[in-house]
Amino acid sequence: MKSFMTVALIFFALNVFAQDVTQTNVQTQMDNSHNIIVMQTNKGDIVIELDELRAPKTVANFKKYIKTGFYNNVVFHRVISDFMIQGGGFTHKMEKKTATFTVENESIGGLSNIRGSISMARTSAPHSASSQFFINVKDNPSLDSKNDKNFGYAVFGQVIEGMDVVDSIKSVKTQRFKPPYSGAITHNNSPVKPVIIESIYFKNETIETPKQTMQNKLTSSVKTKIENEAGFVTLLFSLIAFTLAYIKRVLCKCPKRCRK
Secondary structure, three states: OHHHHHHHHHHHHHHHHHHHHHHHHHHHHHHHHOOEEEEEEEOEEEEEEEOOOOOHHHHHHHHHHHHOOOOOOEEEEEEEOOOEEEEEEEEOOOOEOOOOOOOOOOOOOOOOOOOOEEEEOOOOOOOOOOOOEEEEOOOOHHHOOOEOOEOOOOEEEEEEEOHHHHHHHHOOOEEEEOOOOOOOOOEEEEEOOOOEEEEEEEHHHOOOOHHHHHHHHHHHHHHHHHHHHHHHHHHHHHHHHHHHHHHHHHHOOOOOOOOO
16 A cells, blocks of 8 residues: 555656746746847847857846837948948937947957857947947957957847848948938948838747737647646546555455454
């Protein structure tokens, strides 16, 4: 009888452990998703993984701008086909937005400006980066820090999906353009037709389409069914164990059938 009880208890413990592991894995994926952002443009989506480990201050700064909606409907205002595409500072009317935060330059000992990496744009002052960024369309090692005293351009993430979109943006026709308002500066390499960043959001906050909603409901339904079945099996084992224990107790009331 003890063996049945032991089996039931072991099965129950394994079931609880499996559920804990599943919940831990789901939580880990949710936490990691906060470092994966979707840049939604009128040319398509660009998915970027932010490197919070190697560029924590830069990533934190970038997230602040995302959370305030600063990047909604800004443009890639500077496009150089054999260099990079730059955005994050101007509206589709080429009006400069007022950036609120600046960030310390983390290029020293940091990541390299390789193709598909995203870096902070700045002036000649090393710690002047605020909201503007650029995506490298090729390897640009000249932008990296050369030594502990020579600041480069801080990389803080990498494109993981949508490099075809980046390549389509780098190929747009550009012009020398001066916006028609007082105090405007002339922009070289400005796209003739605006390349608009409609929004930047965290991947785990993606708005679901009806089809995705149906798929997620189906997945959730299957998961619930499996969990219910696992719970039922656990309960069944427990009931069997208790039933066998009861039967043994009844049989033991007869001296001929229950001997020490």
